[in-house]
Amino acid sequence: MRTMRAIAVAGVALAAALGLSACGEEQQVTVYQQGKYKGKPDAQPWDSPQFGGKEAQWETEINRRALNQSEYSRTGRTGG
Amino acid sequence: MARMKFICDVNRCIECNGCVTACKNANEVPWGVNRRRVVTINDGVPGERSVSVACMHCSDAPCMAVCPVDCFYRQEDGVVLHDKDLCIGCGYCFYACPFGAPQFPQAGAFGLRGKMDKCTFCAGGPEANNTADEFRKYGENRIAQGKLPACAEMCSTKALLGGDGDVIADIYRQRVFVRGKGAEVWGWGTAYGPPKGGQPAPQPGAKS
Numbered sequence: 530m531r532t533m534r535a536i537a538v539a540g541v542a543l544a545a546a547l548g549l550s551a552c553g554e555e556q557q558v559t560v561y562q563q564g565k566y567k568g569k570p571d572a573q574p575w576d577s578p579q580f581g582g583k584e585a586q587w588e589t590e591i592n593r594r595a596l597n598q599s600e601y602s603r604t605g606r607t608g609g
Numbered sequence: 610m611a612r613m614k615f616i617c618d619v620n621r622c623i624e625c626n627g628c629v630t631a632c633k634n635a636n637e638v639p640w641g642v643n644r645r646r647v648v649t650i651n652d653g654v655p656g657e658r659s660v661s662v663a664c665m666h667c668s669d670a671p672c673m674a675v676c677p678v679d680c681f682y683r684q685e686d687g688v689v690l691h692d693k694d695l696c697i698g699c700g701y702c703f704y705a706c707p708f709g710a711p712q713f714p715q716a717g718a719f720g721l722r723g724k725m726d727k728c729t730f731c732a733g734g735p736e737a738n739n740t741a742d743e744f745r746k747y748g749e750n751r752i753a754q755g756k757l758p759a760c761a762e763m764c765s766t767k768a769l770l771g772g773d774g775d776v777i778a779d780i781y782r783q784r785v786f787v788r789g790k791g792a793e794v795w796g797w798g799t800a801y802g803p804p805k806g807g808q809p810a811p812q813p814g815a816k817s
Contacts, residue, residue: 561674563673564676565679566679566682567680567692568680568682568691569694570735571682571733571735572738572753573685574686574738574750575753576753577738577739577753577754580755587755588610588611588773590755591752591757592772592773592776594755594772595757595770598757598761598772599767599780599784601784602780
C-alpha cells in the first residue's frame, strides 16, 4: 500500500515537472530586421555622359523639366 | 536632394490611358504586364473620378521589407528599384504592395510566373545607365537623360505629375488655390503646408 502511494506521488511529481517545463520565460516576439540589398550596385542618374557626374546640374535640369508640367509657370500666368 | 514622387490630380484625369500607353511604349513592357493603369471610381455615374496608379516609390516600402532575397534598393533620389537577376518571382511583394504595383509576366503552357516587373520611374535598374542590357531588363532610363517619366510627360491634361516631391507639390498647391477649393480638406496643411507668399488664400467651400 505504501509502495503504491509512493509510486503515485512520484508520478504526480513527474507529471508536474514535465508540465511546467514548457512554462519558461522565453521571448516569443520576433524582432524584425530590415534586410540589406544583395544585388548589383547601380550607377547614379547623374553618372551619364550628359551630366558627367555633376549632381547639381542633373538636379537643376530635372527640376526645370518638372516645372514645365505647370501651365502657370509655362505661360507666365498665375491662373484665375 | 530630389525625392522623386508621383501625384495624380483626380480633378484633371480624363481616363484617356495616355500614361499607360506611354509607359508601355517607352519601356516595351510585355503583353499582360501593366506597370501603370488607370482606375475609375463610380464609373458612369456623374462625378466619377479616375486616378492613374503605379509604383508610388514609398519612403518605407513594404515590398522591400518582405522580399526574401533582398533584391530591392532605394536610389538617392528616392526611386525604389530591384535587381531582376536576384528576384525569384515569389510574389510576396505583390501581396505586400497596397497599390498592386508588382507585375509578373506569365509564360509557357503551365502559367509559369516570371520575375517581378514594376514601374521604375523610368530610372532603369542595376545595369550601366542607358545600355542595351538595362533597356531589355528594366526599360528606358529617362532620369539619367535629365527627363521625367514618360507617363507624366505624356499626360495631356497634366493630371499626372512626376518629379521632385517639393516641386510637384508646389504645382499642385498652386492649382488648388486657383481653383479655390480643395485646400479645406482635412490634412491639407500637413501634406502641402500653408499658402506661400503672393498666392491667394483658399476659400473653404468656394466653387471654382
